[in-house]
Amino acid sequence: MTGVLRYNTVRVSIEDTNQIFGLSESEPSSFLYYAPFDGILGLAYPSISSSGATPVFDNIWDQGLVSQDLFSVYLSSGSMVIFSGIDSSYYSGSLCWVPVSEEAYWQITVDSITMNGESIACSGGCQAIVDTGTSLLAGPPSAIDNIQSYIGASEDYSSEAVISCSSIDSLPDIVFTINGVEFHLSPSAYILEVRGLRVSHLHVSGELWILGDVFIRQYFTIFDRANNQICLAPTLN
Known part of the structure; x- marks a missing residue:
């Protein structure tokens, strides 16, 4: 399907013409029916775009609608994506640039x-x-099992990895060292309250780790297509 997408922001209105998009007629487990959103805006590279469609960001860049070939994401209360810009009011400290490996x-x-x-x-x-399309933190089965065991998580009847409330204050940070820089995730980031329980927000995926929203909420993220790199800096909440 082809249509027009309009992005209205505080600063500018962008109209992306001739944008291909997909219409989902069914989803497993009523994924979109119960979700608080209407769809997914793909912002990865064109090589994994469905049906050979040009992704949204590539389209608006090709049409000259943005001045910089990058976008940044802030996830917190009032979360936002900033096309062609970096807003220093959302992060603290130095920007750490990391090359894209694929x-x-x-x-x-x-x-x-x-x-x-x-x-x-x-x-x-x-x-x-x-x-940004993954809400949790995920990794290979053996790695996730190691972390769950280290923090004392055990599965309950619903297969949730539950943590004893009395141990929360003594749990350590998970530290990701990326390009020589340490990025800490505190227990308050990777342990969530679900139905009155304290649950580990770590899940099993394939061989690739997925640093989803659990990670991005803590670190303002810049996606730089021009130079094929990502930038991370501590989020100001």
Whole structure:
């Protein structure tokens, strides 16, 4: 299907003409029916675009509607995506630039994953994708099992990885070292309250780690297509 997408922001109105998009007629487990959104805006590389469609950001760049070939994401209360811009009021400290290792998803190399200074996963390095379309933090089965065991998580009757409330304050950060820089995820980031329980927000995926919204809420993220790199900086909440 082809249509026109209009993006109205505080600063400018953008009209993306001749945009191909897909209409989902069914979803497993009523995914979109119960979700608080109407669809998914794909912002990865064209190589993984469905049906050979030109992704939205490529279209608006090709049409000269933005001045910089990058966009940034802030996830918190009042979350937003900023096309062709970086707003320093949303982050603190220095910007850490990380090269993309494969131009498909926004894929990068992680040096190590540690807790309390101990290697807990990703020994010798591993690959991860920074993905706003995934709400959780995910990794290979053995790595996730190691972390769940380390923090004392155990499955309940609904297969949720539950943590004892009394142990929350003593849990360590999960530390992702990326391009030589440490990025900490505190227990308050990777442990959530679900139906009155404290549940680990770590899940099993394939061989690639997925640094989803659990990670991006803590780190303002810039996706730089011109230079094939990602930038991370601590979010100001």
